[in-house]
Structures are given as structure tokens and as C-alpha cells.
Amino acid sequence: MSGHPAASDDAGAILPPRRDGVRYGRILLKLSGEALLGERQYGVDPAFCTFIAKQVKDVQDLGVEIGIVVGGGNIFRGLAAAARGMDRATGDYIGMLATVMNGLALQDAIEREGIAVRVMSAITMNEIAEPYIRRRAVRHLEKGRVPIFVAGTGNPYFTTDTAAALRAVEIGAEVLLKATKVDGVYDADPMKFPNAKRYDHLTYQDVLRDQLKVLDAAAVSLCQENELPIVVFDLHAPENITRVARGEAVGTLISAATGGVTG
Numbered sequence: 001m002s003g004h005p006a007a008s009d010d011a012g013a014i015l016p017p018r019r020d021g022v023r024y025g026r027i028l029l030k031l032s033g034e035a036l037l038g039e040r041q042y043g044v045d046p047a048f049c050t051f052i053a054k055q056v057k058d059v060q061d062l063g064v065e066i067g068i069v070v071g072g073g074n075i076f077r078g079l080a081a082a083a084r085g086m087d088r089a090t091g092d093y094i095g096m097l098a099t100v101m102n103g104l105a106l107q108d109a110i111e112r113e114g115i116a117v118r119v120m121s122a123i124t125m126n127e128i129a130e131p132y133i134r135r136r137a138v139r140h141l142e143k144g145r146v147p148i149f150v151a152g153t154g155n156p157y158f159t160t161d162t163a164a165a166l167r168a169v170e171i172g173a174e175v176l177l178k179a180t181k182v183d184g185v186y187d188a189d190p191m192k193f194p195n196a197k198r199y200d201h202l203t204y205q206d207v208l209r210d211q212l213k214v215l216d217a218a219a220v221s222l223c224q225e226n227e228l229p230i231v232v233f234d235l236h237a238p239e240n241i242t243r244v245a246r247g248e249a250v251g252t253l254i255s256a257a258t259g260g261v262t263g
Contacts, residue, residue, distance in 0.1 A: 023247030024175045026065040026141060028168035029056075030161065031179050033073035035235055036102055043074060044102060049109035055241045056146060057113040064245045065141040067171055069149045069164040070106060072098025092156035096123060099160060103150035104128065116145040122154030122163070134170045141171060158218070165219040169226045176228055177244060178215060179235035184252035185214050202254045220254070230254040 031052070038045025059066055075098035081091035100121060107117045118140050121129040130136070132149060140147045152163040161178075168176045185207075188196040199206075204224035208217055214232050223230055233240045233251030243250045 022062050022064055022245055024064065024173075024245050026171070026173050027059070027067075027175050027177055027241075027245060028164060028171065028173040029066060029068045029177045029179065029241065030164035031068060031070045031106075031235070032160075033071040033075060033077075033098065033102055035074075035179055035181075036070070036105065037074045044105045046105070046109065049106055050112070051238070052106065052235075053109040053113045053115075055238060056110055057115055058239070059241045059245050060115060060144070060146070062242060062245055065144075066241075067137065067141060067147045067149060067167065067173065068103075068106065069160060069167055070099055070102045071160040072096070072102055074098075075101060089156035092152075092158075096151040096154070099150045099152060100125065100129065103148045106148055110146055110148075116143075117148060118145055119148045119150055122149070122151040137167075137171055147171075159216050161215045161219040162222065165215075165222040165228070168228055169222060173228070175244070176223060176230045177241065178230060178232045180214070180232055181234070181236070183234040183237070185212055185232050185254070199252045200249070201257060202252060203256060204254060207254055214252075214254075223254070224256075227256065 035052075036044045036048060038048030056066060056068075072095045076091075076095050081094070100119070100123075103119045107119050110117045119129040120132040120137055122132050124131050129150065132154075137147045137149070149163065149167045152158055152160050153166060164176060164178075182190055184198045184200075185202060186196040186198050190196040190198070202212070204220055206212070207214065207220050215230065220230075222228075231244050231251055231253055233244060240250050
């Protein structure tokens with residue numbers, strides 16, 4: 001729990017401390033909207049939300065605190081709409097609302113696993129979500145709840161990757177987990193180039209210099225400034241989140257250390 005003392009719940013009971021054998025006590029998981037598609041072409045796949053929820057429960061059972069940032073690309077993507085003539089700010093605001101829908105769907109799935117969840121929105125909508133307040137988010141984590149951060153940063157022109165980096169830094173997360181469809185960062189698109197090589201380790205500068213598209217530059221720079229490591233991993237492997245929390249080598253680690261390509 002990132003060095004925090006044991007927290008108490010609303011009834012005053014003391015929650016169990018973090019167990020041994022865990023490298024990261026507080027993590028921020030970034031889910032793209034597309035991840036929630038599952039086998040569908042549009043919208044949210046409840047079965048895949050359940051799959052994610054079970055992974056969240058597994059990592060919580062280790063005594064790890066987890067927050068989630070979710071995108072909205074499965075419903076609406078502001079940048080794509082701007083390319084077709086829509087005002088960019090308007091498109092981005094619509095995209096923020098899409099993340100709220102995804103957050104509510106994910107909240108329902110995680111609650112069905114018996115975990116308390118709070119959807120926290122950067123845009124005020126009191127009837128369905130709490131306003132995002134950093135200290136309140138940290139308190140939810142300390143009490144064993146899962147905060148789901150929606151509506152990005154609340155500002156247009158910023159991606160949900162940047163929102164994830166920002167929230168991770170704000171809540172004192174020890175690592176940012178970027179969930180993808182492949183098992184790390186490659187030197188070329190592995191879907192198009194079968195001989196593409198996967199990186200085990202990259203520096204922030206590697207990502208920025210080579211313009212690797214795993215996260216946008218603003219998100220990477222924010223992580224670099226705050227020495228927040230990033231792990232890019234395959235979401236579809238059911239134990240990957242818990243493996244990362246334990247400190248196992250999963251996917252690609254982006255940090256200040258030397259990078260390299262796997263053999």
C-alpha cells in the first residue's frame with residue numbers, strides 16, 4: 001500500500017496490511033475503450049468486463065491497491081471525429097462522456113465480484129459519479145475500494161493516456177500498467193510484421209526519440225518527470241496484472257534504465 005499505514009473502513013475495522021511478495025503496492029491500470037469491446041464490433045462486452053473484474057479481484061487479494069483509468073474509443077473517438085470536420089474540443093468532450101459509460105459498465109462488473117467501486121469523474125455529474133478529488137481517491141484506495149477515473153483530465157486536447165499518467169502520479173501509484181492486445185512494445189507492428197522484435201526494457205527517451213506509439217508523448221514525459229515506471233502488457237493473459245504486481249518480468253518495462261530488444 002505504498003508505505004501507507006493500515007486503513008480503516010467506514011465501521012472502523014482495520015484492513016489487513018499488504019502481504020509480502022508484492023513489488024507494487026499501489027498500481028494504476030489504463031484500459032483502452034477498445035479493450036472493452038471483447039468480441040464485439042461496437043460498445044461494451046459484459047463478458048470481457050467480467051474477465052477484467054476477476055483480474056482486479058485477484059490483484060486485490062494480494063493486498064494491492066488498484067485504480068483504473070478507462071478510455072472511450074469503443075464508443076466515440078474525438079480525434080477521429082475532428083478529422084471528419086467536427087470541432088476538436090466538442091469531439092473530445094463527447095469522447096469524455098463515452099469514458100463515463102465505460103466506467104459505469106466496469107463498475108457493475110467489479111462490484112459483482114464483491115469489490116467496492118467508486119466512479120470518479122473529471123466532469124461533474126453528481127447523479128452517476130463522484131467528482132474527482134485527489135485526497136478522496138487516495139482514501140478510497142486506502143479503504144480497499146477501486147476508484148475508476150473517467151472523463152479523462154476534464155479538458156479537451158488531452159488523451160486518456162495522459163489522464164492515466166496524471167492520475168497515477170496524483171494518487172502515488174508505484175507503476176502505470178498499460179493494457180494492450182499484444183505482449184509488449186515492438187520495433188514494428190507485430191500484426192503486420194511477423195519478424196518484429198519485442199523490447200523487454202525501454203527508457204523514456206527511447207520511446208520519445210523513436211516515436212513509439214504505445215503512449216502519447218505527454219504521458220511518457222509526465223512519467224519520466226516523476227520517475228513512474230510503465231509496464232506495457234497483454235491484457236488477455238488472465239494472470240498478467242497479478243504477475244506485474246509481484247514484480248515478475250511481464251511485457252515491456254519503460255523506465256530510466258537501459259532498454260533492449262529480446263533475442
